[in-house]
Amino acid sequence: MSLNETVETDLNVHHFEFTATDGLNLRGEIFGERLSKNLPVFCLPGLTRNAKDFHPLAERLARDPDNPRLVLILNSRGRGTSDYDSNSANYDILTEANDALHALAAAGLEEAIFIGTSRGGLLTMAIAALRPGVIAGAVLNDIGPVINAQGLARIKTYLSKAKPVTSWDDAITYIKEANFGMFPALSEEQWQAFAHMTFKEENGKPVRDFDIAIAKAIDAVDLSQPLPDAWPQFLAMSHAPVLVLRGEKSDILARETAKAMTKRHPDCKLIEIEGQGHAPMFLVDSLNEQIAQELAKMDKKHAQRLARAEPESDHS
Template sequence: MGDRRNYSDGFWWSRDGIRLHYREYAGPADRPPLLCFPGLTRNARDYEGLAERLAAQWRVLCIEFRGRGESGYAKDPMSYVPLTYFQDVEALLEEREIGKFVAIGTSLGGLVTMLLAATERDKLAGVVLNDVGPEINPAGLARIRTYVGKAVWYPTWMHAARGLAEGNADVYPNYEIEDWLRMAKRLYRVNSSGRIVLDYDMKIAEPFRVPGNEAGPDMWPTIDAMQGLPLLIVRGERSDILSEETAAKMIGRVKGAELVTVPQVGHAPTLEEPEAVAGIERLLARVASAQ
């Protein structure tokens, strides 16, 4: 990883003065770009495989939310919430004059995508929601609380890979050490002391500690707002975040929406699995035919 750089770095400013980062993979200008939004503790590297596969046919922007990767950290940790991330994306759309785009959102990134559907519906050319919906399984939320914001470090990449394997074997039961090593290099970075540490601000966990903060607004109307859009919902078969019942309900509310279940994977699919790849290709074919 990292031997071949086929993207450029882009930056924009949030409305409260934070310099934010995205990776841009060049593609045709006559198609709407793909905007990829990562999960809670993740960054632009999560979308390397997808972006490299699609860049020849589509322009791809892999966003890093505030507090992740090369984006600046927030002074106020209580700004680490979906509404603020959504406002940061709005600032990007305005600054880069992006009029139409395909949104691909994993977990937290999917929540941001849903908020965009509610307010920027006319800018969406298509939507991929990866293992997330308007109702989140409490068991999955409890699991996330056990690890988010807890600083860990490792002396070598192999130690980091083995640490990930120990904590996530139920999520990716078929992973080999090479897969865990690849994931480690997406999740971690080398700090100034030479230690391998998580690549996000530990303070992103603070909003989770506010009692009742998990009870957000009713998000089902955001799904209804996607009516008429090409919509793909990807669900990990072993997911503890997006239940089968919620996924089925989502499909039932949006005519023409497609559900793809990735076997033997929990939360969340990487979107590099064959089932997810095929589903995204079908969705993008629909987007292209509508242009």
């Protein structure tokens, strides 16, 4: 299995497509050069999000003057340009984690730094439990092994009450009304970008860029019962450095959980993002710069791990 790639722009951005094990066609984008000596990055978006969320960060990482790197972004099944699944039961963590592993293999990558936003971070932790060796480092964007039920209830309400929009002005207004409490500091230009990251255009009108059947997976969660935690999956990444991004106003990743992650993991750093909630967006240059710096540190740690793993030469 391999990726089918097509080049779109002079930024060396490629669109890719591959077939999942059940026959569904999945797609995404690749930024940067394969010949980069730095660790590649594999980005996994949130529950109803898509590859567009990562474009500003991907461009920053691919064009880094000191540490340019290959960036692979996957649209999970039912999101963005990937095919929708006729069986909504397949919108589950294990299926999507295996899709991501197949994407990585199809791209010919043995390991990568995973950047997972919300649901994408849950997929990253699941992958760590399934195949820890593919994770050379991880960035968990506003997600951890314990999910705040209050935030999940907000997302359920957001999805269940979503109404069709008829124009881009409507789309921007809808995005503001649904998310202003999480992102009070966004500029008008950033709200417009947020809308275009959430909707796609069909017949001159914006439509949601995900399969509404994904909401069924959230509807099935019984919030009257304690949510299961994922500490074993998180700790399956103990061999690699982890960066946790937490939105200052997040209602999904509690500050106490984020701090506990840094204590339980041997190499975990927490950065709290001011003025953002769930989940911090890569529309802010300063955040992308911080991530680029942390990934460069992960490169060095990875090189050191490889050096320690090499057998000593026999000089006898």
